[in-house]
Amino acid sequence: MIIHCSVIKPGVRFNAPVFFEDGQNMFLGANRPAKPFHISALKRWNIPFLVTEGQILPDDYVEEEDVEELEPLEDDEDVAELEEL
Template sequence: MEMSVSAFDKNYSKIPCYEIQLGARFSAPVFFDDGKNMFLAERKTAKQYHIDALKRWKIPYLLSYGHKILENSIKPVEDLDDISEVEELEEL
């Protein structure tokens, strides 16, 4: 017996499309209002063509069970001095 999963079984939050700005990223995939078709993959950056598509298609909101990743929550790469140089590759 096949079970159907509704869009709201995963505790999705509605994301108003005006919150999708250039460079926005989310901790989980972002879906269209059906909860099945993905708009933006987890941790992928929103590009201008994403924003243009939302406006063109007049999408009022998207869904995600994650949250928006704030710029200051990105961990910087530390200990760059500990990274060793890559040796030059030999020609075949």
């Protein structure tokens, strides 16, 4: 997919790496947000478009591996201990 650089805003993420127009040099890794310095670089270097095999991720997307699994409380002792804190 070809991405016009006007689509790249701070915080935008893709589910696959994004490359410069040569298709070899990476601009953004998968699931990595674009930052203001990325946008500045595109403007400074007059980059017209980028390429990716991915899609834009929604703002609220979270990868499963980034979510920490919590252990369930086993008895009232644990709750009492938390209340003390």
